Amino acid sequence: MLSFYRDIAFKDGGTPSPEDDGEGVYCFTKSADAKDVELSVGFLDAAGEKHGDDYDMDVNSSTDGGAGVDLLEFCMGVLGFSDIVAPVFRVLLVFVAMTALLLGTSAAEADRFPKILAAPVGPWPEGGQFFVHLCIKGGISDACGGKETTPVQRRAIEKRLRQMPQILDLRYKSKQEALAKMLADAPGLTGVIEENDVPEAFTGRLHRWSDAPAFDSAIKALPGIYIARVIPTPFWEGKADIAVILCDNSRRPGYCEGRARATAGEREMIEDLLKRIKGVKRIYFAGQAHNMWMSKKFDTLLSRVVNPDSRGKDDDAKPKPLDEYYESYYVKLDDQALVPSIVDKVNSLPGVAGGGKVSVFYGLGF
Secondary structure, eight states: OHHHHHHHHHHTTOEEOTTOOSSSEEEEEEEETTEEEEEEEESBOTTSOBOTTOOEEEEEEESSSSOOEEEEEEETTTTTOOTTSOHHHHHHHHHHHHHHHHHHHHHHHHHHSOOEEEOOOOOOOSSEEEEEEEOOTTOOOTTTTTOOOOHHHHHHHHHHHHHOTTEEEEEEEOHHHHHHHHHHHOGGGBTTBOGGGSOOEEEEEESOGGGHHHHHHHHHTSTTEEEEEEEEOOTTBTTBSEEEEEOOTTOOTTSSTTOOSOOHHHHHHHHHHHHHSTTEEEEEEEOHHHHHHHHHHHHHHHHHHHOOOGGGSOTTOOOOOGGGSOOEEEEEESOGGGHHHHHHHHHTSTTEEEEEESSHHHHTTO
């Protein structure tokens, strides 16, 4: 009988357990769905005594190779089985038990992890974002004449911004804040960029994108402004917190150099990491077609402000082919405080061109 079960276990991929002493109990283990599954068959009871043809069959499972949870225990003697029970029926019990174990725990485990969802095709977020940088001394802007914005001009700009009904929120960023942010993003600039090289700025959001042309015209007319930009709200704002851009065949220098597009195996590794990180709520996959649609939509919205006259467009510009767009993942979190640690993890994986908090840069897959 033991040889019978041993043959079945071997055929199913099981191997003898290191704990198998060969004295009345035979154990076999196999790996399935990141779990160690153990099948044991023996004639001895807890006291080490044998009782005729009675035998025990146990199936256990654990996720770390340690002591598992006893998921099934059959005592054939207690159930009244005798020599007339066909070995085929015994095998059936084994397979039913193993199938219930593997399928049941796999389904439960799958339910614990977020599934990979297709990227949504809308809606595009309403509103826009603006950045108003003030003049710095020695700047090259004709509007500044090489002079720094005066305190009087800065107060006038802030007052005008706060009076605009189009603005949803407004924030002032000092030179110190701007420099700290720049050095955090690019540590290599430490000692190269100084505080006086960085402009003060006002940033904020607009209620409606339809207000962007009027806002753009009004703000650029004020003295003391080095440069002002208004852009559509990134598509992924509110839908995701992290963007993970994958390697492709045509990245800029410094991104995935010397390699091709992310492989299926690399994508599987990225997905597995994201699924198992605590705090990940949803994971979206955006293919090349989705990123093409998103980029073109952004350009269309932006053209209403930057270049509202269609006759000014470069008609000779060739459209970007689908193959030059990227694949990417977008991740929604329970807590945005998790962004830095998760970004560090995904950026260490092969096949990742870059990951970061959803923004204009990462929200469009540039």
